[in-house]
Amino acid sequence: MTARACARGPLLLGVRHHGPGSARAVLAALEAARPRAVLIEGPPEGDALLDLAADEAMRLPVALLAHVVDDPGRAAFWPMAEFSPEWVAIRWALAHGARVRFIDLPAAHSLAAGEEAEPEDGGPRIDPVRALAETAGYDDPERWWEDVVEHRDAAADPAAPFAALGEAMAVLRETYGDGGHPRDLVREAHMRQQLRAATREFGDEVAVVCGAWHVPALAAKFTVAADRALLKGLPKVKAELTWVPWTHRRLARRSGYGAGIDSPGWYGHLFSARDRPVERWMTKVAGLLREEDYAISPAHVIEAVRLATTLAALRGRPLPGLAETTDAVRAVLCEGSDVPLGLIQERLIVGDVLGEVPDAAPAVPLQRDLARAQRGLRLKPEAPERELELDLRKETDAGRSRLLHRLRLLGIDWGEPVRARSTGTFRESWRLRWEPELSVRVAEAGVWGTTVLGAATAKAESVAAETTALVEITSLAERCLLAELPDALPVVMRALADRAALDTDVAHLAQALPALARTLRYGDVRGTTTAGLAEVAAGLAERICVGLPPACAGLDADGAAEMRTHLDAVHTATALLVDPAGAGAGGLRERWSSVLSRLAARDTVPGVLRGRAVRLLLDDGRIESEDAARHMGLALSPGTAPADAAAWIEGFVGGASGGGMLLVHDERLRGLVDGWLTSVTPEAFTDVLPLLRRTFAAYEAGVRRTLGELVRRGPAGRPGPGDAAAPGFGAGLDAARADAVLPLVALLLGRAGPGGLHGPDELDELDELDRPDDPNGPDALARRNDPARRDVPAGPDDLDDTNSLVEVGS
Template identity: 75%
Template structure:
């Protein structure tokens, strides 16, 4: 008895169950890898919840793997469950995974899912019959029936069909249709099917010798014509002779509805696994039950949906089905009705319905008794201990590293990232920039099971595997930046045994790398790593010593490296100078006395950059600005240097570059010009004196410089420039439209604050004895009267 099915088809699943109940076979043969026969009893375990998948991977190359997904509504899963419930032997009869994995050994190693030919991208050119079949065999049948949508055709002829009458008729009709397709198109471009089908026929013969006619075969309908054909045993064995082999392991792994959908890239052949699961599980009135689910979801999202909406949506779906000549409403009619009635014509809430219900985020579960590599077992143990359950739905996780459980969760996620198991992705924390807080975006994908199997070669526990992987990465690193990034990740993952190896690799790379740009790029990452020592109680002394040595080399090599640079290289070097400046500020507080005052020596380097004419203007301007911010350069000296640069002897392009370095970017240069009118006057006078022929050259650079300012800063600068240098004092300033910007304090504005201060301080309105003191304090506040 051949039961040809559509993989993951709920209609096929119901028909298979009805056929098995009617025929009561003695042996059930199922399309799938025979190595999984020993895993079939686990399907009856109470902790096994589909969707799940059989995972096969090469023992010597775990990244070479293949999946066989099974959902609750998959005909193969229904056949397995029926056989277990009735104590009937069940076996898989597809080509062994040992050959399947070896077949593509010379191809890129990516997880695959052996399935039938499914829909690919829409053809835009004329295709041959074989190519057309490779697109989707169901599409050919749907087109022959006058349908432009294979899914809608399948719903009408299979999903909307009841299980009454002859339970074997659907398989006979579908097998006959596939026979016509195979006769017209052959293998449809899938020549490997001939080998697979030869192996299936051999397994069928062996089962028939054991059980006679009491054999039921559940396989893809595409194979039914080939399995009916008469072939000699010798011919079938000849096709299997000489097939390549690899050692393979097999286990069950959790799967998701999202991975069953076509958009996931695994080509399972269905667009709507959530909808299909609903059709399979609904005992009756599937449309009414579906609309109730949709209403419940929308209510959870605070949308107003009443029972009247549900009733109206069901009526509309039934009306649409009648108008379109369909036997019952399908997903298309249900979606149109939901959009019109519950979503008020908007596709935004409808997208939520599609994502959560039509596709779904159901994640299956596998019992602990399932075979697993030691690393997988250790990971599962840690997940249970930390109460960090894998979920298919993406969620954010806020961690406070001062709490023991949160700190251990952070270590686990960082160690997994070192092992290339990207379960969690770090994101920016909201409301805090402290090193004690982390935010992660978590989402468990089925292919991560493959990554765990791959990482198993590094160790049997997460800690030992991450340590070994970090040591190997340190030895194989090609650049200094790679090693510094690895050092940071080792500190975050708390791998004390790996850190010495990484430090040696870091010292070797730093000693051999003479590029100042590389050194300057590596230093900030090292210094950032030092920040994690306090909150994680990690010894960072060795790292601090390496970072200090790296800073010494940057100090020596930076001035000559900044000479004779073009505009693009100068801008990149300016970013390096900014990064080193911030790194030295943190590093100076942590290194030993043997390295002296790093900040003072860094300021000396900036002084050198300020005075060298061979250094590009953008770097000289930024060096002056950094010294001014640190109090190492007086405002008078900064104004003098700006006046020299903006003198007529300097080319307009160089002067504009200096201005960009001095007040450009997001370093607060706009506020500096707002509060120091001398600098603003120098820039204003220079700009008005730029020759017309040079103005068009410097305009883009100036626009880039000032466009980075906040809108309020730009508006204030515009008002100051409009007011002009001749009206910046006394009453003129008060009448300028910008109160408070003047060379003297504005006592009237200061006095206006007194009532508020009395209220805040709880002073009695009649008590004016402290008025003079308050006024004096107000006058001392920076920015109020200027």
Template identity: 75%
Template structure:
């Protein structure tokens, strides 16, 4: 997928950058020629600039042109009427994609404060014609697949130095920050004559182009040639003085230049072309931000939106917004704070010689007055207000692929609106609506439309609970368009893709994971194909590690099937067959493994053990599995980490009593065992997330064995085993490590396994003084306890 470099009317990201446009530091353009000799109004703008947007509106009101020409893809002309629809709320973007390759796409974003958007709305509201005049998206998208396009002209154009025009103008004016210069001369100033600023910027851009040559990319020459052709056609149709052009200020000198139509057509001859489709899609302020990677991005879309929506008293209104946000986050901010912050911002602006307080002054004032110098709270203001999470809307009448329409219908029926701000969603699968939401999200995941990401829930871990982290990104519209090749509805598309993936899968784990996705997504129609592929792969795969890796996904699928009332009989037969083969093949597969392979196999051991508990009618399999574990625990040729984990699993399931576990540990930690092997056994037995720390806390015989072995390790061998032991014990919670340290310091009793109180980790008797302190605190909390009784 590709994204545009400059704002709405700018070229997509597949096209090269223009100075002052896309990825250059100044990124903007700011020039316009009010009119040339023929009377055409040229409004050279910077994309996403509220000052430019207000000036464009003022200039259009003053001149009242019959047609407005805007830098943008002409294929979108048919969609311009939708910009006046009541259901259209910026930020929005034009999305173009190749019909045969939906992943080849480009966006042209518009914000409420984008000059091009203001020009479109003005034209629609005043009965003027409005047209896009930039190079068609059909050529732009074709160029994405043809990186050599334009190379012939690039050598000549690139002889000049590529420059950032805004940075050059700022440097000339004595500014070291192009953004601050732009704010001072455009965004924070008004003008009695709305056309005059465009004339000044046009002159400045002309001087820069004369000084530095073209200063851009060769493809800009082609874009500008196409713009001139469209400009000539509009002048012929409407008259010279009835035409207004809104484009990047850098291009204005090129449009004012005297060239022939023949020369322009020659530049366009033979351009590659692809069939494209276009529509409107919602956009976000966060995606307008430069830090998102958008070439024409701005640092503060939320701030610019505020400047455009609140031209009067913007600083006072901004501070009020900030105060509201901080109060919502339980920060004490009063009206006095707001007043003081406004005064400080205005004072800073005066000291710095600025016409009004800009973002820098307001930010400094907020940090000092409302955040007490804390950057933590200031980061919240930057994230929520300076950038913002505004998500636009497009009307239902906007063209869309059938899959997008079905997804929109599901979102409405399931009351699950796409939002630009990340949020967590807890689902109870026993509820019909939540179950339907779960199926939709799993189907979208299978289609690579990553709206939701499964996360660990904070509440119950039962199979009827699911937790998702949702975040709608504008680029997901492209993913939906790509997925449209699989079907016209979410269900049919996910089914078709699951069947295709089953036929293409090369490993057993891939097919088992796919079967799990089908059950989670309720794709019963795809299961026959998936199950056939699963049975074939399972019959041919003889690698025990592959079988062990596949079994947990099948077991989870059976469990999910129970919750979702899905017929999983065939799946259960395949899972039982895999379990039988694992029981036969695992013992020899665990012999002669190196360290890394042993750690990997230990993970498979855990996975199979947990999976067997989920299989229906698993009693017989569980008995066989216990025999496999006992054999692994007793076999000296098996690596220590696997022997230790096998013993631990048997102990947890009651297949091994505490005395036998102590015997196995004693053998593993005997003086004849190499220290590295002993340390590996310990890691297998008490390492990881298996609760081994609490086992040592509650069974001091085992702790005594570990302590005795550890203190007897020779100094030269201790250095070798230390990293392994550190990894084992560092995984324990802080409280568990502290308790173990106290027990070791006191000297645990290996014979009895208990302290004098009978409770591991506790002292020998009651501390009356400390107990009285607890009673006094309780009395203060509850308020109805007799303090005299507490003293007693």
């Protein structure tokens, strides 16, 4: 086609968005026609941003982002990739000095219309590509599109595919009208107005790149008055546009240019591989598999290419498509396994490519401040998910932690906290993944301030003023400390004190205390002043100690289970609030122990809470094992209902927190449980069995096996020096070997030297040394000395029980 071909009217290039075949055909048609103006389906407000498409810092994929100025959450995207026909047309026009414009309905109107743009009574919606594929006898529209468009040589006749596709769409429009998209009629009216204006300015040397569905409407004859009538009275808002990074994964989203493609990575390969695309694709797949330590040779690649070509011939296709290459990869490179195929799907067929936009692109001030912080902290946004380990003792890692916590407070969830591998409070673990939608979240958060620190502070103060629930305000205080918001913390503290003074529900107080205790602990690590928090936390703890015993009386099973969770949380919190070395007789820990003692002795308290209270007292060393046995004997006496006795056992040894090891090493407690269990009547046993199974099912397999061996031995007692040893135990106690662990226990408890207890950071360091998976840790030593524990997974609770250390003898 020559430039004179345009004299017969504007050149209408109907395309499929994000189609590499369409992109190549558009480029060939523009090279042949050489129009003076190129009109593209898109929001006209984006015209001012088109020059940035030629910037060397622009990396595809990207998207035009339009949002309402006063309501950034109302937004729309127009994504573009290197294989998008619109992007190819923009780059061609900028390179050849042609005028380029967007001609779709302005974003100011489309954003104002919102959900009203597509009324429910618009009729069934038509997918034109699917309709044409079904007409041609294909059951897969993607396969039809590949055969007809993607595998066609665009250099043969640039105008042919557009003419054929335009005629097919004209038939569909005659049959289905607007196809269930009544808003398209308004959009097409605006496109026709822009096309008339361009024709008056440039004559017929105009090319239009738009969705093929719109071509018949642009080619048809409509009066100016009719188009003006359709556009009259449209709602309007103030909108702003900019370029934002996009990802291949998000190209499947139906927003703006979202064509819902399933394989953007494959389409990108088809567009960039000018020759031998199948061979190059197989080579790329082989390279990925070799990086993952799969044994792939050049012979595998050759055989996979042959198989894909053969499959295409058998299926009557001009060239192998994605289906044929995938089948060949599965059979040859993956040896029939779908596991490596999933990796190929994730990394290559879809891909996690993240685009970049130049610094010159318009952005809200908050976005610019975030970008500066990301560069300063060397924390680059990336599409693939990755783990980030932070050591808060390092200034850079501490800054990264502050930034991520501030963004989370603003609703920008770039990072998600995960459980750290270390138990120390100076370490954090994050899972990072940048999604394009986060650009909208940044724009929304811009209403709170122009910097990340200022916006997070303003947001925290606003939430503190509006929040009424005590647990939410304590959580906010914790988040403010993690984000290091010194100006917001006093405001939050005042709100916290007010809410705490008015709330009388013990459950609410119990939910709020752990967050305060964690906040105080974090303050020590991060060097933050938390004196006000300590005073509020102490007041909450005092009120819990007074109100908890009566609140636990008369609870049903569900209420007791919930209160047990609060009981454990408060117990942990009191340990964090008080220095064990400085707790006097009237201290908080003493008062909390008194509360647990009252709970353990009250018959009106549900069994699960009484059992849990006894267990917590035993773990803290407040009672001896003889006292625990006495409590258990009373709870499991014949006068106690079996269901209540089973609940007591659940509270005492339930869960995976070392209850099984307690029964392994304390024969008296194990005998009491065994004796009670054998005395339960068959009818009652059926009732308590579900609770008992839940209790013991939480133990590790090795613990259950050891318990079974000990129970099988029977209640005859510990074997004497001349008797055969029970499985897992020696014939007697080896005092010398038992005493050998005492220096190590003293070190773990912080009493290794004349200076007394270590500080919190040093204890955190010791926590790291006491990991269960540490081959040189103290618990590993105990397991090596004890044959019975070699198969039993170790945990921190093993070292809490002195009996477990004594029993390692012989």
